[in-house]
Amino acid sequence: MARMHTRRRGSSGSDKPTADENPEWSDVDADAVEERVVELAQQGDDPSQIGMKLRDEGVQGVPVPDVKLVTGKKVGEILDEHDAAPEVPEDLRNLLARAVRLRDHMDENQTDYQNKRALQNTESKIRRLIDYYRGDEIDEEFTYSYEAAVEIIE
Template structure:
């Protein structure tokens, strides 16, 4: 399958091995994993960063290769249960940040055609993702603009 804004095809990556239960060497209690997830969120980490920290550092010295296998819930589900989730999904927040950065760069450098195209592509992705989240996470009448994105990230 080709990439969204280029004609190139992506390089295929390896698939995660299928597993129904955590490996034997990672016998961490589910409650300890959930407590560590909430603790990492309070430190200001995003859900994807929390998963990497649990994989690398672990809980009580034991790595957690997959939070869902260890607890039966995804990181975002754990955060929702503990009222630690954010108002915007992580992927939409990251695209908002990128669009704002590109817009500010374009204001300072109006002749930069390459980044003008990158801004158009990024805002296209934002609008597509806003359509996906509209009604569930975002308000039904939500429209993306630079000013709205900047206000939401403050």
């Protein structure tokens, strides 16, 4: 797949191994996994962080290699069921945080043209994602601005 803001091709990533059922060595109850997912979300972890913590720490000392194989649902679906989903999608929130950091840097270093271009690219991605999420995950009237991004991040 090509990169969005360059003419280069991207390097291919590794594929997740195909598995139809949970491994034998990970015999965790689906309800316990769901409880742990909700607990981690209430502590303030993002869905990707929840997946990594379940993989590394596990539930009751047993690692969970794949939440979907154990529960039949993705982490986001579990969070939606228990009303613990974040207000703003994780990918959009990360881009907003990056844009705020770049804007703060640009205020101190006005001649940093490389970061000025990075800020333009990041804001372009944010606007594209907002159009994608508008109506479902984000309010219809929401538009991107630096002040709105700071408000969401904090």
